[in-house]
Amino acid sequence: MSQASDLADYVIVGAGSAGCVVANHLSADPAIRVTLLEAGNRDSSPWIHIPVGYFHTMHNPDFDWCYETEPDPGLNGRSLHWPRGKVLGGSSSLNGLLYVRGQREDYDRWAQMGNEGWSWREVGPLFEELETFQRGEGEGRGTHGPLQVSDPRLRRRICELWIEAAKANGIPYNPDYNGPVQDGVGHFQLTVNKGRRCSSAAAFLKPIRHRQNLDVVTNAQVRRVVIEDGHATGVEIRRPDGSHQVIRAAREVILCAGAIGSPQILMLSGVGDAEHLRDHGIAVAQDAPEVGRNLQDHLQARLVFKCREATLNDEVRSLMNKARIGLEYALFRTGPMSMAASLVFGFLRTRPGLATPDIQFHIQPWSADSPGEGVHPFSAFTQSVCQLRPESRGTITLRSADPLVAPLIEPNYLATQTDRDTLVAGIEIARKFARTEPLKSAISEEFRPTADVQGYDEVLAWARMNSTTIYHPTGTCRMGADERAVVDPRLRVRGIRGLRVADCSIMPEIVSGNTNAPAMMIGAKLARMVLDDRRAEGGAGPRAGIDKAA
Numbered sequence: 001m002s003q004a005s006d007l008a009d010y011v012i013v014g015a016g017s018a019g020c021v022v023a024n025h026l027s028a029d030p031a032i033r034v035t036l037l038e039a040g041n042r043d044s045s046p047w048i049h050i051p052v053g054y055f056h057t058m059h060n061p062d063f064d065w066c067y068e069t070e071p072d073p074g075l076n077g078r079s080l081h082w083p084r085g086k087v088l089g090g091s092s093s094l095n096g097l098l099y100v101r102g103q104r105e106d107y108d109r110w111a112q113m114g115n116e117g118w119s120w121r122e123v124g125p126l127f128e129e130l131e132t133f134q135r136g137e138g139e140g141r142g143t144h145g146p147l148q149v150s151d152p153r154l155r156r157r158i159c160e161l162w163i164e165a166a167k168a169n170g171i172p173y174n175p176d177y178n179g180p181v182q183d184g185v186g187h188f189q190l191t192v193n194k195g196r197r198c199s200s201a202a203a204f205l206k207p208i209r210h211r212q213n214l215d216v217v218t219n220a221q222v223r224r225v226v227i228e229d230g231h232a233t234g235v236e237i238r239r240p241d242g243s244h245q246v247i248r249a250a251r252e253v254i255l256c257a258g259a260i261g262s263p264q265i266l267m268l269s270g271v272g273d274a275e276h277l278r279d280h281g282i283a284v285a286q287d288a289p290e291v292g293r294n295l296q297d298h299l300q301a302r303l304v305f306k307c308r309e310a311t312l313n314d315e316v317r318s319l320m321n322k323a324r325i326g327l328e329y330a331l332f333r334t335g336p337m338s339m340a341a342s343l344v345f346g347f348l349r350t351r352p353g354l355a356t357p358d359i360q361f362h363i364q365p366w367s368a369d370s371p372g373e374g375v376h377p378f379s380a381f382t383q384s385v386c387q388l389r390p391e392s393r394g395t396i397t398l399r400s401a402d403p404l405v406a407p408l409i410e411p412n413y414l415a416t417q418t419d420r421d422t423l424v425a426g427i428e429i430a431r432k433f434a435r436t437e438p439l440k441s442a443i444s445e446e447f448r449p450t451a452d453v454q455g456y457d458e459v460l461a462w463a464r465m466n467s468t469t470i471y472h473p474t475g476t477c478r479m480g481a482d483e484r485a486v487v488d489p490r491l492r493v494r495g496i497r498g499l500r501v502a503d504c505s506i507m508p509e510i511v512s513g514n515t516n517a518p519a520m521m522i523g524a525k526l527a528r529m530v531l532d533d534r535r536a537e538g539g540a541g542p543r544a545g546i547d548k549a550a
């Protein structure tokens with residue numbers, strides 16, 4: 001860890017998807033001193049930068065917080081692994097690389113809930129500014145941002161057959177689900193640049209590390225925000241040798257520690273449900289009962305089909321093949337090592353009358369007992385389906401007042417009838433596609449679930465026993481215009497001056513898609529608001545700009 005200087009204007013906690021964007025934008029003004037604190041290490045491991053490296057980094061405590069949920073009643077009492085990045089770049093350094101903005105209607109709904117400034121009209125341009133879409137075309141797509149977004153370098157026949165089967169069922173091919181219309185099937189876009197992962201750290205931090213006014217400190221776990229008379233004045237960090245240091249923020253502390261880290265830090269700092277805090281012996285700075293509530297996640301059902309033809313399971317079986325794959329990647333940055341978590345998407349509706357898609361498909365030319373484990377020893381592929389806007393709400397609470405102890409995570413999956421109905425309907429659509437040509441002829445057997453699992457109750461029972469997270473926890477520091485919301489629409493923590501939150505935890509409702517790009521947008525939005533407020537207060541400086549070339 002580099003030695004942290006004791007004072008900055010803005011102290012940012014967490015160098016993840018959102019935090020790196022915030023650090024980039026605020027430190028663009030040389031007059032603003034920024035300290036970015038990250039509990040994890042530098043992102044120097046080659047596994048982070050090789051796209052398929054997530055198989056190595058996920059569940060590995062060198063990079064991953066390795067959270068476990070509590071036994072979940074909706075999943076027949078099963079606990080799930082919840083990986084979260086603990087390294088520069090945060091979860092964007094070990095995620096599945098899929099670039100998805102969500103539906104425009106998601107943001108319009110946030111605005112309709114009273115969150116002024118968050119409509120698609122207002123946040124769409126931020127997505128555009130952040131990215132360079134390497135295809136270089138498309139309505140609302142950016143061409144000058146630091147985040148490189150590319151089309152996949154890998155295609156596999158089984159996934160193409162899936163697209164054809166979906167089309168045979170009347171689903172249109174959509175060449176750009178990040179454009180005006182999300183509906184349809186097609187190929188995922190990736191946060192990959194020339195065959196290498198483009199994490200938030202690679203895009204927004206690496207090019208600006210020379211800035212004298214930016215201090216990036218790794219191996220610095222924040223224990224709590226220091227709050228004096230209702231004002232956040234700094235943070236206390238734990239250094240690797242176990243000693244503690246206070247870093248003071250002359251202007252603001254900005255929590256970007258993610259949907260688990262941010263509510264945990266707030267509670268440890270005395271901001272949370274007063275009774276819960278007192279139970280843990282924590283002095284209450286602000287009674288904020290909703291901290292840690294409103295937890296939402298996407299639950300995926302992973303259907304596996306055995307195939308008559310070779311899939312990626314076969315390609316990686318022999319040592320010789322592995323060597324060939326390694327060589328291809330080393331020489332050309334192509335082949336299976338350049339692969340994102342899924343190749344093909346589907347955004348579909350389970351019933352008529354829905355204004356927008358309510359389920360998402362992730363199609364993978366391989367299969368495994370669970371993601372991150374070895375592939376099956378037979379030819380097979382996976383159709384993963386998840387509900388996009390679950391109604392179920394879970395919680396994050398403290399297990400202990402010790403910052404080194406992981407909080408209690410209770411996702412409360414499948415708690416409502418709509419959620420159960422939507423997942424079952426999604427599974428049935430996946431099976432219908434599998435029984436449609438040209439995919440049907442490539443499939444030898446329905447493996448998970450087996451073909452004899454029939455009818456609503458049996459399918460739901462299978463889903464409860466087999467579904468897992470698709471790694472999108474959100475909502476635990478809910479943004480809102482109402483008094484109970486944790487942060488207001490300018491992301492200021494209610495009741496505490498000088499403290500904001502900017503990461504996936506602020507989402508009032510989960511977006512209809514993967515959450516990395518929205519987290520980056522939230523970081524950009526926060527920076528803009530901070531700089532606007534600064535200017536209004538007289539602490540002028542240029543408007544937030546993205547330093548790409550530096």
Ligand SMILES: Cc1cc2nc3c(=O)[nH]c(=O)nc-3n(C[C@H](O)[C@H](O)[C@H](O)COP(=O)(O)OP(=O)(O)OC[C@H]3O[C@@H](n4cnc5c(N)ncnc54)[C@H](O)[C@@H]3O)c2cc1C
Pocket residue numbers: 013014015016017018019037038039040054058083084085086087088089090091092094095096097098099100220221222223256257258259261262265341470471472473502503504505514515516517519
């Ligand atoms: C395995 C996996 C696969 C995924 N696949 C995709 C995908 O393909 N596409 C997609 O769009 N999304 C995907 N996601 C989700 C997406 O990556 C996350 O939603 C997003 O990165 C979250 O951004 P964030 O800024 O909210 O938090 P994070 O990126 O998780 O950043 C939080 C940061 O804060 C740090 N931190 C936490 N607590 C402290 C503390 N006390 N002190 C100091 N630092 C702290 C963490 O170490 C971390 O670096 C995936 C996630 C995972 C885990």
